[in-house]
Amino acid sequence: MTDAAGVPAVAAPVTAEPHLRRDVSVWGSFMWGFADVGADIYAALGIVIAATMGAAPLAFGAAGLVYVMIGLAYTELASAYPMAGGGQYFVSRGLGDLAGFIAGAALLLDYTIDIALFATFSAGYVNFFLPAARDFKMTLGPFVNINPVWAGETVVMIVFLTWVNMIGVRESSLLNELLGAFGLVVEAGLIVVGLIFAWDPGLLVRQWVHQFPSLPQFMYGSSLAIISYVGLESISQAAQETRRPATVIPRTSIGLIGSVFLFAVFFAITALGILPWQAYARDTGDAVALLASRLPFVGLIAGPFAAVLGAVVLLISANTGVMGASRLAFSMSRLGLASPWLREVHSRYRTPVRTILVFSGLGLLEAVLAFLTPSAVDALANMYAFGATLGYTLVFVALIALRFRDPYTPRPYRVPVNLPWRRGGTTVMVPIIGFLGLVGVLFTLTEVVLTHAIGRIAGPAWVLGCLGYYFWYRRRERLPLAGSVAHHWEEHQRAVLRDAGEHDLLEEYEIALAQRDRQLAKKQSRA
Secondary structure, three states: OEOOOOOEOEEOOOOOOOOOOOOEOHHHHHHHHHHHHHHHHHHHHHHHHHHHHHHHHHHHHHHHHHHHHHHHHHHHHHHHOOOOOOHHHHHHHHHOHHHHHHHHHHHHHHHHHHHHHHHHHHHHHHOOOOHHHHHOOEEEOOEEEEOHHHHHHHHHHHHHHHHHHHHOHHHHHHHHHHHHHHHHHHHHHHHHHHHHHOOOHHHHHHHHHHOOOOHHHHHHHHHHHHHHHHHHHHHHHOHHHEOOHHHHHHHHHHHHHHHHHHHHHHHHHHHHOOOOHHHHHHOHHHHHHHHHHOOOOOHHHHHHHHHHHHHHHHHHHHHHHHHHHHHHHHHHHHOOOOOHHHHOOOOOOOOOHHHHHHHHHHHHHHHHHHOOOOOHHHHHHHHHHHHHHHHHHHHHHHHHHHHHHOOOOOOOOOOOOEEEEEEOOEEEEEEHHHHHHHHHHHHHHHHHHHHOOOHHHHHHHHHHHHHHHHHHHHHHOOOOOOOOEEOOHHHHHHHHHHHOOOHHHHHHHHHHHHHHHHHHHHHHHHO
């Protein structure tokens, strides 16, 4: 028996698999992703404008085109393989255990930084109303100008979100739904009011013509927009807990792709038509609140209101990080890429309690360490993009590989623009957008390596450290280091479709497998 890459595989022991409760609805699935859309605006708007100046709309638009292709890839894969694990699961299935672990390690870096970064930003927006806490600084030994109050607020938020996720995804999803609906309406309102009553197209054009960034500045700023990518990964992480995923995931993902692109581009266009880019560069930490405070008629209340909204959407994004990291580690353990200890599901709440505690704890540790640097936000943001771009590069490779290696699994949604290729008696639909997306993400990864000083050191160091654990664990368990265990993917697929209630897809899958078996039998009889 061989793995997905053709390497001899060792069979893994068959054990009863714990399962996760399917409680995520259409709205809940959308809001897992939208949590990161709102966070992208509040955390990235000022930073991207500061780096790209008059070209900020172009930076968000260019990143958005790559994001759309990533979103389409995730929509196909998550609806076809609705399992906890997201990109890591897809890469493991398409490329084998080692590649799957690397993808998982990269995405775990993203999720733990997600927890730390957005909890930090959320506490920062709370301190809009507590200027004494925001401005408090002190020196502790070699650490100068640190803010222990802000750090303490961040720790409290991470602990709270850990508890919410431990008691159940239904409660955690409900938090996202309520807060996300509020954020969606208000963010749209800010854009509409700004464009109608305060927007000056001449100011936007002058900055575009006369204050265009250098190429390194543009590369740095556009690569920061990667933070909005995690939304679709979060939908994939919740796929095993989503009701009727083959129907729900395509609908929510396509809606999220559109909202990501529109919010990012239109916030940049609105912002640069109301104030010059230098104003946002001076206040990168609360750029949306600054924009809201300059709106006519409502500016006096819109500024504080936007600060409340910022705290809300950033909190639910940190919540998405807790949820995503725990489900990703759960999947890696289930596939034999990490210790079975991480696979434990709480007997009452049916949540992966150990992975929640471990990776929320890592996010908390990263936040505390970041507060020992001159700027906690800068330290965390510079590490964020590396994990995402590396993980998504492997996801595109897996999308292409699975079209060839597993043409039998029903795909309720298929990435558009495909070329049919007859191969071994089976027609394979080759995804052209998959290849274009791969080129786009590789270019973004190159931008990150060239322009993110902390990310190009800390990111690879994290992956190498995780690989050290992987080789130690696999050697201890006498599992192949470069090869794969036998995962029995067909049985996995039958089980997940049955558990999800996708009986029509299960029947379609069985028919496709039966046709394959008949073709193989004919070939063997001729030989």
